[in-house]
Amino acid sequence: MSDTENIDITNLSEGKVEKYIQQLENSILKRTTMYGLNDVTMMKQNHILCKLLNQQGLIALQKQNYEQCIEYLRKAELATIYVPELKVQTFNNLACYYRKMGKTRTALQYLQQALSIELQQKQSTSLPDIYLNLCAVLSQLERHEEAIQHIYLSIIMLQHELLISTFQKPEQRQDQPNEQLFPSRQSSVQYVNSVKSHCNETKKQQERMSILVVAYHNLGVEMEHLKLQFESKKIFQSALLLSEQCLPQEHQLRHTLEEIIKKYNTEQQQLVNEQLTLKPLLPKVHQKNSELKQIYNSVSPKQIIKRNTQLQSMKNNQYKNFKFMKKNSYTETYRLERDRIMSINATTDVIIKNQENKDISNLPFLKTALDTVNQTTIF
Template identity: 30%
Template sequence: RSLFLRIPKRPVVLGTMAMAPDDVEDLKKRLRQHDQMYASMQQQGKPFEALEHLEKGLFVRKELYGPEHPEVGRVCQVFTTSCNTLAMNSLQRDNHMLAYELLKKAEILTSPSGYISDNKMRMKLRAVTFNNFGCFYKRRGKLHAALQYLAKALKIELTSEEVDNPAGTHLNLCATLSQLGRHGPALEHAQCALELLEAMQDSREKGEGGGAFGQQNTTDDGSILAIAWHNIAVEQEHLGMLDAGLTSYEQAVIVAEREWGAGHIKTLAIKHSLEEAKHKASTRRSPVKPHAGHSMQGVASKAASPLDSILNPASSAPGLKGQGGFRQSNIAAKKGPSPLQKGGAKVGIKAYPAGG
């Protein structure tokens, strides 16, 4: 339920404006209507219609309470989270214009001039937004723009204790750099992601907690760990480190079987990449003339392609009192195997389920 102010029978100052009681009552009525429609659209599974009423309710709150009121900041956080979630869903459906508009709103609202007074939460959401912009531009093939946004996200994550673990951003940077042919730096980012994830696992095993992150995202961390090992293997393969790549693929399979199960489609896809890498390694040790039209480069591309669409989860926008999010994982099959991309927003308002 929304928080409403008690209005005396004289003009009052709300925010920076003096309003008569009738004007205040009108705003309160509009706010109730938008909140009711927001809840109704959520229940009907219409997230974009719900977002429209959430946005209108946000600006009614700003007019009613003033931009510094905690209620305005709280709803702004929910709205920003929803914008990120729906932007990534739209991107998956190739609705690039809508995805851009939603991310741009999130970028504006997480700026210093936005309505989120809690600076730690603002920077947390800003890092998520920049990460998603990186995914957006990578999807559009604008790799240098993607790198700029991902670098901004990583800078925030490395200088703030309150943001998501930067492992996901490192993996996005890995995927983008790999597509640019910069496999050395790509490998370094994948290895950074692995180190961060393993350090978090060690902290949990030692009972050092990790707050909401440690309690709520063990499974998600495990999934990212499988992706990290896979990306390391891919980049090692690109750099001609075939034996090291095989070891990394094997580690990716071990983690994938533990997290997803041996028969899961994602696990099977990573196993397929491992088998293709083994075949490539054995062929190099004992050269065999490939069949016509089936170069080793073509084999490598085929190894990566099964993962192109199966690591793309979808989610709905969060409610005012709920939490929601989105993490995108993607493999783009270009020339040779491509690393997994880990990105998208996974944020919450009351209990923050960190992870990217």
């Protein structure tokens, strides 16, 4: 089998993706058996297979074909053993699946693995998406303070990415002004490729803008959860303005934002009448400060002396109560034992006197009485 093994790509263009995936899997298996795990062609095929499986998994997820989705994504997870650079993408997609199925803790575990891998990379492009998904999962787990911190990071990184791409465009125009003004100087192939790359770049920028709108929307939702009504309204307004620039008019998110703004406008008079109070955007930090202040007050010298005095007085009272109870218990035991011994002695004296007087008519009764007294012994 030659290194340049041909795979029928026409099946992919015709939509027969399943057959193309099977051809890739069979080819990878054969090349691994013949050439080992270091075969370059096999690694390239694994890379293509993993990307294709992720793509088909997301398509199946959108079509709500969950069994086929998890089948594709599990195969992609196995393929990442040979393609570690696609682990982040695969884990991110698996998290989307498990979140859709309601298994939020499993989704959180996959996202944490993806985040730990991505943070170690020198150049990262997936961090905004991971933080966005982390926000959604943490919000479902009612951990809104952590969710809002992750969505802040996602928005900052998305804005930075869009700003960089915006500043790069004028530089490209200055570097190649003649090629854009006079495309005839280029070959037809080069010109078509430059137009395609420009269209792809514009499309990618629009996609990132739409993700930024989603991030703004999620930030507004988390602020509502944290009772930051005034701040959430401003965020939703910014999201609506941005959606009008980058989303089509029939987009569902755009309609959702319009409905949210209408709701806020109907409640505007009520919000204006309420007293505006500034709340911390990160309540967890504020809570920690109050807890530290409370701990400091509890370990102050005055509090320690007061607490030690209270403990000592409690110990003394417990010791006095114990001595009193012990004394009373001894007194009660002594009284019962004394009465028992006196009863035995009195009965014995009567028996002896009756025997001396040779009056044995009451002897059986006295013996029965003596046995009854002996049964009440307290030991």
